[in-house]
Amino acid sequence: MRQSERSIRRNRVIEELCGRLCVSIKSGGTLVVGAGPTGLTVATELIRRERPVRIIDRGERPHPHSRAIVLWPRGLEALRRCGAAEEIVERALPLKAGNYYTGGRRVARLVFSGGLAGTRYQAPLSLPQRDTEEVLRRHFEQLGGKIEYGVSMRSLRQEAEKVHVGLGTTSGTADEEFSWVVGCDGAHSGTREQLGVEFEGQAYQETFALSDGECETPLAHNEAHYFMSPHGVLVVVGLPGGLYRVFVSLRPGTDQSDLNGLVQEAAQQRCPVPLRLVGEQQSGSFQVNRRVAKRFHEGRVMLAGDAAHVHSPAGGQGMNTGIEDAQSLGWRLASADPGTAGVAGVRAWAAERRHVAQQVVADTDRQTQMWMLKGWRRRARDGALGIAARTGLLNRVLPPRLAQLALAYPSSGTGVGMLKPGVRLPDEKLGDKWLHDMLNGNALVLGFAVDRRETGNLPVVRAAADALAQQWAAQLGSEADVAIVHSGAPDMPGDLLDETGQVHRRFGITGPALVVVRPDAIVAHAERLTDDIGR
Numbered sequence: 001m002r003q004s005e006r007s008i009r010r011n012r013v014i015e016e017l018c019g020r021l022c023v024s025i026k027s028g029g030t031l032v033v034g035a036g037p038t039g040l041t042v043a044t045e046l047i048r049r050e051r052p053v054r055i056i057d058r059g060e061r062p063h064p065h066s067r068a069i070v071l072w073p074r075g076l077e078a079l080r081r082c083g084a085a086e087e088i089v090e091r092a093l094p095l096k097a098g099n100y101y102t103g104g105r106r107v108a109r110l111v112f113s114g115g116l117a118g119t120r121y122q123a124p125l126s127l128p129q130r131d132t133e134e135v136l137r138r139h140f141e142q143l144g145g146k147i148e149y150g151v152s153m154r155s156l157r158q159e160a161e162k163v164h165v166g167l168g169t170t171s172g173t174a175d176e177e178f179s180w181v182v183g184c185d186g187a188h189s190g191t192r193e194q195l196g197v198e199f200e201g202q203a204y205q206e207t208f209a210l211s212d213g214e215c216e217t218p219l220a221h222n223e224a225h226y227f228m229s230p231h232g233v234l235v236v237v238g239l240p241g242g243l244y245r246v247f248v249s250l251r252p253g254t255d256q257s258d259l260n261g262l263v264q265e266a267a268q269q270r271c272p273v274p275l276r277l278v279g280e281q282q283s284g285s286f287q288v289n290r291r292v293a294k295r296f297h298e299g300r301v302m303l304a305g306d307a308a309h310v311h312s313p314a315g316g317q318g319m320n321t322g323i324e325d326a327q328s329l330g331w332r333l334a335s336a337d338p339g340t341a342g343v344a345g346v347r348a349w350a351a352e353r354r355h356v357a358q359q360v361v362a363d364t365d366r367q368t369q370m371w372m373l374k375g376w377r378r379r380a381r382d383g384a385l386g387i388a389a390r391t392g393l394l395n396r397v398l399p400p401r402l403a404q405l406a407l408a409y410p411s412s413g414t415g416v417g418m419l420k421p422g423v424r425l426p427d428e429k430l431g432d433k434w435l436h437d438m439l440n441g442n443a444l445v446l447g448f449a450v451d452r453r454e455t456g457n458l459p460v461v462r463a464a465a466d467a468l469a470q471q472w473a474a475q476l477g478s479e480a481d482v483a484i485v486h487s488g489a490p491d492m493p494g495d496l497l498d499e500t501g502q503v504h505r506r507f508g509i510t511g512p513a514l515v516v517v518r519p520d521a522i523v524a525h526a527e528r529l530t531d532d533i534g535r
């Protein structure tokens with residue numbers, strides 16, 4: 001091909017790509033690779049902060065299949081912060097409980113609803129992943145975004161202040177420049193491959209098959225049921241619209257030509273009550289891995305969601321963790337210096353999220369291994385589960401863990417009561433407001449002046465909070481709002497009423513204090529104010 005023909009063709013490809021831009025950027029800005037739940041969340045976080053972002057997906061259209069179904073409170077909180085949770089909550093089915101059966105009898109029951117402290121979401125929700133993605137997509141488009149389908153990332157090359165990306169369509173490829181690239185391109189991430197980052201871990205021996213559709217069964221529809229048997233595991237979870245997901249492990253080498261037949265056969269073998277698949281089913285089979293990328297960023301290119309970590313579907317954690325990766329990356333990227341200084345914030349994000357991914361992979365691995373135990377180990381597991389259920393230990397420990405509410409980032413620095421750097425700010429109701437409602441995309445300085453004796457100190461707490469907000473806004477690169485929690489009558493719009501002092505007792509705050517919360521609801525700093533107000 002002659003030089004001039006090549007450049008005409010190249011220009012045509014660029015025009016085609018630019019014609020589909022959500023925010024017109026010829027260079028700079030962020031490229032999000034992959035429009036799954038992780039990519040859509042990053043892109044939404046950026047566009048709502050009016051930052052230039054492009055999101056591409058190599059698929060010609062959204063994927064019609066659903067892998068994830070369970071959304072846990074921490075994932076829902078992340079979705080709420082980017083404005084997409086309300087519709088998801090409306091469309092989803094709340095799951096009231098999880099039941100564990102072995103040898104045909106129930107050995108433990110986990111009650112989800114009402115048992116989770118410090119969150120407004122009192123139960124996990126069941127909603128097919130395609131519906132969650134549809135809500136995210138619509139929300140992104142309402143904010144002015146456009147997803148470029150049929151465009152794939154083919155190559156990456158970094159310089160100190162930019163990334164050159166080869167973008168391909170069916171008509172050819174074009175090189176473009178971006179300040180940042182976020183690889184949300186799933187388990188087989190080409191971004192990760194381009195970076196040469198190792199995906200450390202292993203594949204499970206078992207394959208899993210699932211069918212989504214109608215079922216005839218007496219099993220409670222708004223609960224999850226785990227049947228552990230010597231033949232393998234069978235999981236039944238209700239879906240909105242009266243449907244069910246039936247999920248089974250298959251022995252290695254099983255012929256998969258009739259997946260519905262295999263799922264039905266496993267149901268007969270492993271479920272002590274009738275369970276019959278009826279009518280059309282959406283089925284699929286999956287090889288499952290446990291892997292974490294050795295690094296979550298390399299210079300200006302980040303890996304998030306399944307591109308960075310893959311888990312067993314036990315406990316339904318993958319999509320939730322990806323959405324949380326994305327939400328906590330979004331505000332950092334939005335406030336990152338486009339020059340080399342911005343990379344420090346990304347490095348901190350990568351360390352935090354890798355720490356979380358390792359814990360989630362370890363937890364889901366333990367749960368998967370537990371499903372598969374045989375012989376005396378199986379009997380020991382059943383005994384231990386029974387005891388943990390009877391003593392209430394299971395209900396105290398497992399739901400908050402599955403909901404990821406207790407996961408904290410490694411951090412240094414002392415805190416005030418339970419509010420230490422790196423922990424998630426619990427969402428508590430104060431009067432008619434929730435604490436997390438004060439997080440509107442910015443950082444937040446909370447001033448606590450809750451004891452009645454201290455309402456006289458309100459002006460001092462308020463002034464100290466204002467000063468700290470200015471200091472942290474500069475440090476976090478994000479605006480910082482101020483809200484004061486006290487027991488008197490609210491006299492400013494940001495005031496929160498803790499009339500009985502219940503919230504400050506729950507947080508273990510015994511005197512005036514200031515707490516800095518990042519836009520992703522993580523405590524960045526906490527200090528007592530005793531000296532400042534002379535008590």
Ligand SMILES: Cc1cc2nc3c(=O)[nH]c(=O)nc-3n(C[C@H](O)[C@H](O)[C@H](O)COP(=O)(O)OP(=O)(O)OC[C@H]3O[C@@H](n4cnc5c(N)ncnc54)[C@H](O)[C@@H]3O)c2cc1C
Binds near residue numbers: 304
């Ligand atoms: C059976 C099963 C059940 C599960 N259940 C749950 C559950 O209940 N709860 C839960 O939280 N998680 C669950 N998961 C995990 C969940 O499905 C994943 O964690 C989630 O899909 C990850 O989202 P993602 O956006 O990171 O990646 P993906 O959803 O894989 O999206 C990646 C996107 O990138 C695009 N892409 C790839 N390469 C390129 C390229 N080069 N250029 C452009 N685009 C590209 C792809 O087309 C795709 O759209 C389950 C998984 C399985 C297998």
